[in-house]
Amino acid sequence: MENFDLKKQTPNLIVMALLVTLPLWINYVSYTQLGTQVVVMGLAAMALNFLLGYTGVLSFGHAAYFGLGAYGAAMTIRYIEPSTGLGVIVGTLAGMLAAMLIGPMIVRLRGVYFAMVTIAFGQVFYFIAFRWNTVTGGDDGLTGWKRMPLDFGFAKLDIQRDPTTFYYFVLVIFVIAVAIMGLLLRSPFGRTLIAIRENERRTRFMGINVNLHIWMSWVISCTFMALAGSMSALLNNFVDPRAFFWRQSGVFVIMCVMGGMRSFWGPMMGAAIYVWLQDYLSSATPNWQSFVGLVFVVVVLFFPRGVMGIIRRKATE
């Protein structure tokens, strides 16, 4: 391990301190489930940003993998075995497998073409979930199941009824996933991805098989996306086809851009702002999406590096 560098670790420590203590203070501003929602969406946004911010590839169809994770978990618990752990594993693997298979068909594309084809694949899953009512519940979503308490043999955790216990369960998953992504991005492999983002031609002329590396980044990103999706299903005890819809993909992109794609925690910040705004505004006005859109436009116009970009600049001043 490299030596512990306090200055570099400060952002990580702040985020961790806030998240670990969240159940203690959240009730003054909101409620625990909303905190859980922030962590789940934060994981999703950070998963997308692995590809978007650190490989420089824009996917507009990541909801597909979020949805696969969600349906994978829900259907496993509903039809196969009432086990939360198995549900999460099946959901995540389903997303990973789909990404591995779809990847080779899209990694040759760049820019807008890549984005459009990812949307198209996403919509395919949406229509399957929508049409195949007998299994997926169709438009009404899949009900009749619940996340199950965790049983480790030596100990039981009631994540089913106690929201705080469930919050910490999600947080542990989040920390593991984010740590893996963080370590990968600081490795030689991660630097190769960043090189592709910075200058694809230069990277290719350093001997890198760019398409292969984009495929790997894509699979990693989609896998963590599916993990987030399975968490989301558990949080709501419910899934519906909108999890797959392209608009949901757009929401993940908005979170990344709003928070700051060039910052590791930026997408988490974006997710927190989005989830909170949605919760706050949707009870005040049915037009809440216009307001969120307005905030988004303001951030993009005036703070191209997102909210984290502002914080960083203030911190260095």
Added chain:
Amino acid sequence: MSFLSIENVSKHFGSLIAVDGVSMNVERGELRAVIGPNGAGKTTFFNLITGMLSLTKGRVTLDGQDLAGIDPSKRVSLGMARTFQITEIFPDLTVRENIRIPVEIQAGLRMSPRMPKAMEAPIRQRIEQLLEEGGLTKIAGRLAGELSHGDQRATEIMMSLALKPRLLLLDEPTAGMGDDETYAVARLIRRIHQEEKMTIVLIEHDMRVVFNLADRITVLAEGRPLAEGTPQEITQNATVQAAYLGGEA
């Protein structure tokens, strides 16, 4: 057979013939300059060698191996590195990171999810050595995109050298540089040629650099080979004088 052997290559862009039946043989350890007026097809010729463009006609072999159908990235693994006429670097990364990436790639770590402990020190050493040789140590912590043109080009050259190529192709390395920078780059090229015995092909407009460094010179004009020879032969060549050097000499 020569180390780099180019036989009768052509490149057509629609009706435009950018490179028209050019042959060139470069021996191991040779420093070859390719000169010619603007639009002569020099960069296109490089793009054919590195595989960035496909050949319309002809054959390119490196160390006896036919490169037909081999992707540019694989040609790099065969020992071919290049710089571009318009600098290609990683603008939002520091100079040190710009160098680190090719050093790690060269060390075989391109897919490594963690840095092997035993390699940390040698890699750091190699990065610092390259920074030093390129005169980049003082600016190593700055973002490459914010550097002067000359420093960016020096960074790109060192990034290529980090790959430890057997054949280095430089497209106008001193273009847009002041005299001091030109001198520094020329000295660097001479050093890697003489001390490391690297085979180098160099496109260059600055005739002082060309006549000082090159073992042999190939002259292109309108896509066709006009002449080839030692610097002395080229200066005495009447056709070259008339077509190209006349104005400057």
